[in-house]
Amino acid sequence: xxxxxxxxxxxxxxxxxxxxxxxxxxxxxxxxxxxxxxxxxxxxxxxxxxxxxxxxxxxxxxxxxxxxxxxxxxxxxxxxxxxxxxxxxxxxxxxxxxxxxxxxxxxxxxxxxxxxxxxxxxxxxxxxxxxxxxxxxxxxxxxxxxxxxxxxxxxxxxxxxxxxxxxxxxxxxxxxxxxxxxxxxxxxxxxxxxxxxxxxxxxxxxxxxxxxxxxxxxxxxxxxxxxxxxxxxxxxxxxxxxxxxxxxxxxxxxxxxxxxxxxxxxxxxxxxxxxxxxxxxxxxxxxxxxxxxxxxxxxxxxxxxxxxxxxxxxxxxxxxxxxxxxxxxxxx
Numbered sequence: 001x002x003x004x005x006x007x008x009x010x011x012x013x014x015x016x017x018x019x020x021x022x023x024x025x026x027x028x029x030x031x032x033x034x035x036x037x038x039x040x041x042x043x044x045x046x047x048x049x050x051x052x053x054x055x056x057x058x059x060x061x062x063x064x065x066x067x068x069x070x071x072x073x074x075x076x077x078x079x080x081x082x083x084x085x086x087x088x089x090x091x092x093x094x095x096x097x098x099x100x101x102x103x104x105x106x107x108x109x110x111x112x113x114x115x116x117x118x119x120x121x122x123x124x125x126x127x128x129x130x131x132x133x134x135x136x137x138x139x140x141x142x143x144x145x146x147x148x149x150x151x152x153x154x155x156x157x158x159x160x161x162x163x164x165x166x167x168x169x170x171x172x173x174x175x176x177x178x179x180x181x182x183x184x185x186x187x188x189x190x191x192x193x194x195x196x197x198x199x200x201x202x203x204x205x206x207x208x209x210x211x212x213x214x215x216x217x218x219x220x221x222x223x224x225x226x227x228x229x230x231x232x233x234x235x236x237x238x239x240x241x242x243x244x245x246x247x248x249x250x251x252x253x254x255x256x257x258x259x260x261x262x263x264x265x266x267x268x269x270x271x272x273x274x275x276x277x278x279x280x281x282x283x284x285x286x287x288x289x290x291x292x293x294x295x296x297x298x299x300x301x302x303x304x305x306x307x308x309x310x311x312x313x314x315x316x317x318x319x320x321x322x323x324x325x326x327x328x329x330x331x332x
Contacts, residue, residue: 003065004058011057018050115172122169126162133159153199160232164292167225171299178222178303182215185256185324189245192228199235206242214247214254216324218304223324226297226308230258230320233293238262238317248321259319265312273310274298 008015026043133155140148140155170177189212193200200207216223234243241261248255265273269280279291301308307323 119169122166126166178219183220185212185216188224208244210246217326222300229293234260253325256322261317264314
């Protein structure tokens with residue numbers, strides 16, 4: 001009904017002209033005192049012809065409307081699929097659409113090229129910065145002092161920040177980089193724990209580790225990134241007590257839990273901790289917090305089709321849960 005009204009409105013000038021011509025036609029014939037029957041007959045024939053032409057015009061316009069609506073629902077629209085131009089206006093609009101489409105394609109290709117260049121630069125930068133980091137770590141290993149251990153921890157932070165920068169640059173183009181297969185979850189978690197062991201020792205935190213004894217279908221490199229980020233945050237915000245790693249027992253799903261006895265998260269902050277750049281009240285505790293780490297974890301979780309969530313009680317600690325059930329990735 002809306003399309004019909006719009007169709008009538010778009011042709012209101014033509015309809016007024018036709019109605020005016022019909023009135024003039026009837027008035028002139030009546031002025032010559034012609035019989036009413038031939039005048040009425042001629043009027044009916046004229047209305048019939050106009051109605052038939054209008055019906056064909058409406059059918060063509062509706063077909064064109066349906067085709068254009070179908071094109072708007074497609075993911076990719078090419079100018080070649082546009083309806084055949086009939087009027088000069090159609091030709092002008094078609095040419096305008098082709099120009100806009102060509103410009104859109106050019107800008108898209110430029111954006112892809114720029115993104116690829118940025119990713120290549122970050123990749124090169126990360127690999128280059130790892131060389132002086134490794135050299136400084138070797139030099140620090142020659143002495144075992146409180147200062148050298150603290151410097152070693154800071155070097156680890158620099159390396160993590162560099163890897164986060166690379167992760168941020170590659171997230172939108174890393175699908176081809178995924179290697180999905182079964183991995184021993186214990187090996188991935190232990191690798192992350194070993195890397196952060198000096199921080200555990202430096203803060204005298206207890207590690208409560210229960211063997212996970214499970215295999216998960218995932219990409220090892222990206223899952224390791226998420227686990228290390230969560231463990232690193234747990235160490236950062238836990239001044240005393242322990243960090244626990246275990247599989248959730250009261251569930252038939254593969255849910256990895258990483259719990260700490262740290263400062264916890266404000267209830268008002270909890271729903272937003274995975275947002276880009278959000279630091280919340282804990283950002284005042286760590287003034288250098290960027291709010292990027294957990295955002296990257298959520299993006300990686302979405303990419304690998306596993307769930308990530310958190311529970312926390314202010315002043316008593318937090319629990320981060322990774323739902324690594326195979327049904328998630330197989331469903332996708």
